[in-house]
Amino acid sequence: MLDDAFDALKKYDWGTDRTPVAPIEAAVTAAHGKAEVRENLEQRLLAALQSDISRDAKDFVCRMLTIVGGATSVPTLAGLLADERHSHMARYALERIPGAEAAQSLRDALAKVNGKLKVGVIGSIGSRRDALAVSALAGLLKDQNASVARAATTALGNIGSVAAAKALQESLPSAVETKESVIDAELACAEALLADNKDTAALALYKSLSGDQQSRLVRLAATRGMLACAARNT
DSSP states (O other): OHHHHHHHHTTOOTTOOSGGGHHHHHHHHHTTTOHHHHHHHHHHHHHHHTSSOOHHHHHHHHHHHHHHOOGGGHHHHHTTTTOTTTHHHHHHHHHHSOSHHHHHHHHHHTTTOOHHHHHHHHHHHHHHTOGGGHHHHHTTTTOSSHHHHHHHHHHHHHHOOHHHHHHHHTTOOOSHHHHHHHHHHHHHHHHHHHHTTOHHHHHHHHHHTOSTTSOHHHHHHHHHHHHHHHHHTO
16 A cells, blocks of 8 residues: 555646545654654655655655654755755755754755745744854844845744844844844844743843833833843742
8 A cells, every 4th residue: 555655656746636645644654653664664755755756746755754754864855955846845844854964954055045045944944943053144144135134033033042142132234124133033032041041141132122222112022021030030
């Protein structure tokens, strides 16, 4: 049945009945906790991903690799990051595959992609909360592409580390939209720091956002954050 499903994957495309490939999904789900079974499925899925199958079939394979994929899957998925047709789903898988290899592949891709593909890669790095990417993201805060710069600020806010907060505070963007993105990211960063019990760093960041030069809503958020810090230390 599983062999038939992989054979059906060769003809799978938009609008095609999904029933013939359902056994693959069932096998992937059943592979939990079974290393040998998982590795076998991973190899078969990677072989399919590298074959001449439809875009929808490759999307399906990437979704399956989010469950059974590991370090072995990373090179093949990383090779799709610069392909506009497949970059999104490759990133979707790499975001969810645990381990240093997947995180490194996304960091490496920053120098290989541009425009919306770079924005996507940055978003995936932020989703992984990859602390090792802070330096690279900080270098993109003044990128000429405003979308890239804003994506980098959001990713740093999601990472939410002390180093990320420092990079945001030192960015000093000139574009109004980017400034607003930095403030939003700083607030997100402060929330993450507070959640990680880094109260001193969170309080310093909230205080920096409480001045009269900030909008009313930002001052309210900063004040609420400072009160939360105070409540934690009483």
